Amino acid sequence: MRERFRVQVRDEVKAAALRQLADGGPEGVSVNAIAKQLGVSGPALYRYFASRDALVGELVIDAYRDLAGALEAVAADGPGGAPAERLRALLLAYRAWAVAQPHRYRLLFGPPLPGSDAHAPRIVDASHHSMATLLAGLSALGDAPPAPPPRLAPQLEAWGRSRGLPVDPALGLRAVALWATIHGLVSLELGGNFASMGLDAEALFEAELARLLP
Amino acid sequence: MRERFRVQVRDEVKAAALRQLADGGPEGVSVNAIAKQLGVSGPALYRYFASRDALVGELVIDAYRDLAGALEAVAADGPGGAPAERLRALLLAYRAWAVAQPHRYRLLFGPPLPGSDAHAPRIVDASHHSMATLLAGLSALGDAPPAPPPRLAPQLEAWGRSRGLPVDPALGLRAVALWATIHGLVSLELGGNFASMGLDAEALFEAELARLLP
């Protein structure tokens, strides 16, 4: 079928785009360069993607899906073990995904790209799944986090509701804070900040996990 | 004097570069575009900067100096108040600086730029002052943070020693962790992640501070 061929070529294009993303950053993803890498003429790619921005947009969505998949796999894997231990595994998987493919992590959580609209519904949707997994992991802990300040409580509740999972505001705040912390660690690690301080980023991450999830 | 003129023009060039940085990101800083904005021909700028990379490098160093200056001003201001309260003010100043000029914050802590060498000694040096201020603020708290794991302790000590301030490893770990947390919050805020969740980033930041510095 022609359709199978289309899908296959699209995947090859995206794979080449990811390779360019890895060296050169998001700005380094170039339609013409991808075409050259596939041994094909530049305009040929317009059969498969409407524009460069559309291509990059797909990379973003794929990355969100991939990250969410990795987290869900860990969350679903082996229901044994204490909830705290399972949450720990989840957070380690988050870092592992980021460290294994820093360019994709930066594509998701780095500075917003000119031309790409991070508020497009498809993208916002895709970004939700990872947070949902994190929320579930936290919720399994079962302890009672401190209540959020009055200004934040309704916002957190609205956010949970808009996501379909009615969420305890206190739990939501805890999830956001936890996310910010591990994102901070990962982001500094990817930026080489810990390396330039002579610090072992992995040990640092684990030390922080030990402190946060005693 | 000709020298005064040189300095003044260099400053104007940098100011125009910062304006371009604000809209368009680091890749949007263009020699020719700056020249046009100053009503001058492109090659003219090569009298003042050896290359585009040299220009951007100066922006980085300026930004580090500016951030460190803002923090030191807060630290030196009004020695009254409990140490925890003063540290709180320091961290609020960190966020305020980042939020007021997101492009410069991203220039410092965003993804490393292609062409620019973040390990150049001048840049590494400039990046140290802010951390020193944070360390001083934490040290004034006077309480005893938990000891770091054996793998990290010598690294933290070596890092402190290389900086001229012999530092308690436990304190160093605490500083790094605190930095990672506020960087995570700030970085997600600048990325618009909290906004797209309907959360008030400032309230979030303050809630986290309240939790971290009771």
Next chain:
DNA sequence: TGTACATCAGTGAACGCGCGTTCACTGATGTAC
């Protein structure tokens, strides 16, 4: 004070490059009778 000279800011043309995207077209692959 006036003149000769050196310094140096800025110009305009040019080089070579890469970019995203359009367009008219060729040629192979699939489909329908």
Next chain:
DNA sequence: TGTACATCAGTGAACGCGCGTTCACTGATGTAC
């Protein structure tokens, strides 16, 4: 099975743009006698 037609992947040329950087040169500003 053979033939007519439609579909569509891919090509090559072109458009218009911007980029960093070099080069030889003009002309104004400063300095030295």
